[in-house]
Amino acid sequence: MKKLSFILSILLIFVVSFLSAEEVTLKMIQVFTSPLRTKIIEEIIEKFEEQNPGVKIELISPPYETAYQKIYLMVSTNQPLDIVEVGDWSLSALASMGKLENLEPYISKSPLKDYFINGIIDAARIYKNTAYLLPNAVYVKTLFYRPDILEKYGIRSVPKTMDELMAFCKYITDPKNNQYGFDFRGKGFPTAFIDLVVTSFFDDIDPNNMYLTKDGKLIFEDPRAKEGLKFYVEFYEKTAPKDSINWGFDEQVNAFVAGITPYLFQDPDTTGLLNELLKNGVYKTAPLPIGRGGKAYPTFGFAGWGITSYSKHKDIAWKFIEFFNSPENNAYWCKMYGALPVDKRVYENDPYFSSEIFKGWAEMFNDPEHYQFTKYPLDNEAWSNWNQFHEETMQKVLLGKMSIDEALKEWAKFWKEAGLVK
Amino acid sequence: MKSKKVLFIFFMLFPTFFIISTLNIYPTIKGIILSFQNFTLFNFNRIKFIGLKNYIDILTDPEFPSILLNTLLWIVCSVIFQFLLGFGLAILMKRPFKGRSIYAGLVFYPWALSGFAIGLLWSWLLNGQFGIINDILLRLGLIDSGINFLSDPKLAMFSVIIVNIWYGIPFFAIMLLAALQSIPDSLYEAAEIDGAGPVKKLIYITIPYIKPTIINTILLRSIWIMNFPDIIYGMTRGGPAGSTNILAVHMINIVYYKNDYSKASTVGVIILTILMIYTIIYLRITESGVVEI
Amino acid sequence: MNRKGLISIFRWIGLLFYLLIAVFPLFWIFITSIKPSQEVYTFPIKYFPSKPTLEAYKYLFNFAKFSIYFKNSIIVSLSASSISTIFALLSGYVLAKTNFKGKYFLILFLFFVQMIPAYLLMVPQFSMFSKLGLINRLTGITFVYVGIGVSFSTIMARGFFLRIPTALEEAALIDGCTRLQAIAKIILPLMLPGIAAVFIFSFVNNWNELFTAVLFLNSEEKLTVPVALYSFISKAGIQWNVLAAGIVTALFPTIVAFAFAQKYIVQGLTKGALKE
Numbered sequence: 001m002k003k004l005s006f007i008l009s010i011l012l013i014f015v016v017s018f019l020s021a022e023e024v025t026l027k028m029i030q031v032f033t034s035p036l037r038t039k040i041i042e043e044i045i046e047k048f049e050e051q052n053p054g055v056k057i058e059l060i061s062p063p064y065e066t067a068y069q070k071i072y073l074m075v076s077t078n079q080p081l082d083i084v085e086v087g088d089w090s091l092s093a094l095a096s097m098g099k100l101e102n103l104e105p106y107i108s109k110s111p112l113k114d115y116f117i118n119g120i121i122d123a124a125r126i127y128k129n130t131a132y133l134l135p136n137a138v139y140v141k142t143l144f145y146r147p148d149i150l151e152k153y154g155i156r157s158v159p160k161t162m163d164e165l166m167a168f169c170k171y172i173t174d175p176k177n178n179q180y181g182f183d184f185r186g187k188g189f190p191t192a193f194i195d196l197v198v199t200s201f202f203d204d205i206d207p208n209n210m211y212l213t214k215d216g217k218l219i220f221e222d223p224r225a226k227e228g229l230k231f232y233v234e235f236y237e238k239t240a241p242k243d244s245i246n247w248g249f250d251e252q253v254n255a256f257v258a259g260i261t262p263y264l265f266q267d268p269d270t271t272g273l274l275n276e277l278l279k280n281g282v283y284k285t286a287p288l289p290i291g292r293g294g295k296a297y298p299t300f301g302f303a304g305w306g307i308t309s310y311s312k313h314k315d316i317a318w319k320f321i322e323f324f325n326s327p328e329n330n331a332y333w334c335k336m337y338g339a340l341p342v343d344k345r346v347y348e349n350d351p352y353f354s355s356e357i358f359k360g361w362a363e364m365f366n367d368p369e370h371y372q373f374t375k376y377p378l379d380n381e382a383w384s385n386w387n388q389f390h391e392e393t394m395q396k397v398l399l400g401k402m403s404i405d406e407a408l409k410e411w412a413k414f415w416k417e418a419g420l421v422k
Numbered sequence: 423m424k425s426k427k428v429l430f431i432f433f434m435l436f437p438t439f440f441i442i443s444t445l446n447i448y449p450t451i452k453g454i455i456l457s458f459q460n461f462t463l464f465n466f467n468r469i470k471f472i473g474l475k476n477y478i479d480i481l482t483d484p485e486f487p488s489i490l491l492n493t494l495l496w497i498v499c500s501v502i503f504q505f506l507l508g509f510g511l512a513i514l515m516k517r518p519f520k521g522r523s524i525y526a527g528l529v530f531y532p533w534a535l536s537g538f539a540i541g542l543l544w545s546w547l548l549n550g551q552f553g554i555i556n557d558i559l560l561r562l563g564l565i566d567s568g569i570n571f572l573s574d575p576k577l578a579m580f581s582v583i584i585v586n587i588w589y590g591i592p593f594f595a596i597m598l599l600a601a602l603q604s605i606p607d608s609l610y611e612a613a614e615i616d617g618a619g620p621v622k623k624l625i626y627i628t629i630p631y632i633k634p635t636i637i638n639t640i641l642l643r644s645i646w647i648m649n650f651p652d653i654i655y656g657m658t659r660g661g662p663a664g665s666t667n668i669l670a671v672h673m674i675n676i677v678y679y680k681n682d683y684s685k686a687s688t689v690g691v692i693i694l695t696i697l698m699i700y701t702i703i704y705l706r707i708t709e710s711g712v713v714e715i
Numbered sequence: 716m717n718r719k720g721l722i723s724i725f726r727w728i729g730l731l732f733y734l735l736i737a738v739f740p741l742f743w744i745f746i747t748s749i750k751p752s753q754e755v756y757t758f759p760i761k762y763f764p765s766k767p768t769l770e771a772y773k774y775l776f777n778f779a780k781f782s783i784y785f786k787n788s789i790i791v792s793l794s795a796s797s798i799s800t801i802f803a804l805l806s807g808y809v810l811a812k813t814n815f816k817g818k819y820f821l822i823l824f825l826f827f828v829q830m831i832p833a834y835l836l837m838v839p840q841f842s843m844f845s846k847l848g849l850i851n852r853l854t855g856i857t858f859v860y861v862g863i864g865v866s867f868s869t870i871m872a873r874g875f876f877l878r879i880p881t882a883l884e885e886a887a888l889i890d891g892c893t894r895l896q897a898i899a900k901i902i903l904p905l906m907l908p909g910i911a912a913v914f915i916f917s918f919v920n921n922w923n924e925l926f927t928a929v930l931f932l933n934s935e936e937k938l939t940v941p942v943a944l945y946s947f948i949s950k951a952g953i954q955w956n957v958l959a960a961g962i963v964t965a966l967f968p969t970i971v972a973f974a975f976a977q978k979y980i981v982q983g984l985t986k987g988a989l990k991e
Contacts, residue, residue: 033946060933063945069677070930072463077845093463093681175567187661243550245662246573257756381464388679395663399575431809438806438865445862446828452839514729527970529737534969536923536941539962543740554743557760649832673834683838690835697830
């Protein structure tokens with residue numbers, strides 16, 4: 001009997017040690033893949049794995065353009081996946097598939113919850129007013145410019161208004177010398193660029209909806225939209241290369257780096273790339289120029305990690321997400337990759353985020369009178385059809401194949417059919 | 423004896439046709455079913471049959487006629503010039519010369535590139551501002567300002583077709599070169615005795631002899647080009663303002679922008695139908711059965 | 716100058732013209748691949764790097780684990796092309812050399828498969844493979860490639876078999892060989908160039924395949940070369956020098972295979988495929 005119990009206990013120890021030695025492997029997929037980004041995420045994963053023996057995280061990094069398709073197909077067939085990168089524009093689609101875990105219970109228990117910057121968790125609650133992801137970075141467009149190029153033309157001041165920007169751009173534009181002003185975007189989701197200019201002609205945009213005025217009317221039916229769109233077309237016709245109708249992100253950056261177009265509206269993640277291609281201090285940022293409405297309406301873009309509803313390791317997944325958002329890691333992540341941190345403490349602790357490069361954003365955040373943040377109707381099912389439609393009609397306007405009035409009418413019709421106006 | 427033969431035939435055919443049925447036909451049937459449903463991400467949990475709605479939506483889209491026209495232009499121009507230039511190259515390479523295999527390696531390599539790489543590479547070469555082609559033309563003084571190859575709607579289709587021609591020349595050259603080399607020299611010798619010049623030899627000997635190759639390569643090539651969005655997708659994504667949009671690109675854009683898998687399948691079924699009709703007509707006109715390949 | 720001389724000059728001008736058109740982009744990719752990253756976007760354009768560097772190639776193989784992708788691509792392309800070729804030889808033989816009811820239907824069927832747009836198959840294939848547990852497996856992607864390629868391989872192989880006189884085979888049968896022996900001893904040796912041609916066509920297509928691979932492969936250690944190249948285009952822009960280095964590297968095996976097989980292909984096609 002003694003012998004038996006001895007054998008049994010040996011066996012038990014063996015089984016227990018075997019079980020505890022069993023590794024948990026989480027699968028995690030990113031969307032905005034770039035070699036630089038992959039490296040940073042892997043470093044953070046490594047740190048996490050060191051602190052949590054027995055946990056392994058496998059990062060999947062699909063090419064950016066196909067990433068969403070891949071995620072949709074993977075979750076639709078319940079492929080092994082625990083942590084999913086979710087961007088603001090894909091959040092509603094993924095959440096409506098029922099494949100994302102509600103993170104509210106986790107957030108409400110988390111020590112991080114007291115330190116989120118204003119509005120960020122609200123912004124994440126696009127779909128059914130529930131947070132299905134924890135944002136780890138904020139993307140807000142600002143004005144990038146090249147003082148070295150502009151100085152050649154004697155321009156030393158920064159454009160404060162859209163009219164000033166237009167005047168500067170026109171002043172330096174000289175197609176014979178391949179010099180232009182505005183870094184135009186005609187292809188690959190140009191929506192935000194159009195809207196930034198058009199809405200700047202308004203003073204009453206709904207803080208919850210970029211396409212509505214405060215009294216609930218569609219902006220496209222407002223005469224100010226026509227003025228704004230005309231202005232935007234003028235940027236293309238008078239101050240941008242004709243070729244830019246075919247420009248996406250990459251061409252925009254190329255043109256900026258080459259100095260062909262020294263004024264660029266872009267997100268903070270552009271800094272990661274620019275820092276590699278340009279010497280320190282060659283480019284600067286400034287707040288978005290305000291329009292004739294006396295304001296500018298940037299949006300809070302964000303991305304973060306969500307957990308699949310069918311994950312078997314939700315708690316560990318959350319632990320990692322929390323780890324990723326700790327002030328140290330959030331600072332590291334945003335500094336290396338180029339994004340605005342979501343944790344208030346980072347701005348206080350890390351001087352980098354109050355340095356020269358961040359001037360544009362800092363000033364916008366501290367000037368609520370001129371910079372009113374708003375949101376896209378991302379929860380509307382029509383949103384995913386909007387981008388292509390918007391891009392194509394806009395290109396037609398730029399090519400003179402459609403009038404501004406017609407375009408606005410089409411856009412208004414689109415959003416009325418989508419039920420945007422109550 | 424007979425049953426043995428049947429068994430033999432069956433086992434020889436089985437691997438190929440089994441794999442084609444499971445990996446092509448079964449998913450195609452599924453895809454056709456999908457085209458009658460409403461599979462978007464928002465409908466993921468409420469997918470249902472919606473009859474012909476997708477087909478009506480796609481076919482009545484005001485852009486559809488121009489997409490169809492672009493597709494026609496894309497296929498006809500690409501195939502004709504790929505064929506003519508490929509044929510020219512094959513004729514030039516027919517007689518052996520020193521270094522021919524190295525020459526072949528260099529001149530045929532575009533065929534070894536992926537469509538995706540070609541699209542990227544050429545959109546870079548043709549860029550209006552910092553493209554090398556414009557730069558060379560400018561330096562040579564042939565133009566005053568950069569040509570907007572990809573952003574001028576009048577030029578964009580022309581540009582992507584040129585790139586496709588560049589890519590497709592080797593295919594025709596390889597196939598036709600092989601065919602040319604199978605023509606017995608005695609035929610030409612006889613013709614020379616009769617005093618035939620190069621043009622006459624081409625028309626009366628070369629072309630009739632390789633006609634089946636020409637017919638079949640052109641058929642296959644046009645089918646492939648119809649289903650080849652890679653170059654356009656990489657260069658213009660169908661723009662500007664839809665001026666280079668062809669059916670195959672339209673299908674990708676529907677997936678990429680709208681995540682509407684049902685509508686994308688609908689376009690796929692339309693492509694398939696057009697190709698079937700095309701093949702039947704083509705085989706009638708050329709009076710050849712595929713059987714004779 | 717006599718007419719012959721004139722023709723030969725035209726011929727050389729023509730050959731040179733084709734060479735220039737084909738090689739010019741390759742030359743430019745190569746130049747870009749040895750540029751330091753700061754010089755890729757300079758304006759005016761630099762035609763030669765001020766300091767040629769292997770920076771991009773080092774990056775490919777050290778940081779980007781290109782050697783793993785390369786190995787995967789070789790494994791997948793070789794095995795898929797081999798399987799396709801074998802299957803194609805089996806069915807191509809029967810479709811060329813025997814008569815049975817429904818044969819023409821099967822041949823038309825092979826043509827029909829050429830017409831199916833890849834994107835139509837995407838969703839159904841993915842859900843099928845995920846049920847079979849073949850996502851993120853090199854085996855899975857190999858099967859897909861066989862499925863994509865085997866129909867054209869069969870069309871080609873059948874063409875070659877048609878060229879081989881049936882009399883040869885019958886003679887062997889009379890000599891007391893079994894049918895399989897006749898195939899192995901008489902027909903296969905004659906088919907070698909044809910086999911090479913079928914294989915190379917298949918290899919090039921598999922080597923370059925991107926869209927299925929992107930969806931079906933996940934982990935770093937499973938990716939193929941085209942997927943990796945695609946990853947150099949990111950939201951954060953294109954690293955042109957690295958991408959160029961990748962394209963040059965990716966071209967290498969196909970160009971080598973092609974230079975070797977070129978002789979066979981031309982010879983092989985002469986004997987058969989796509990020719991009546």
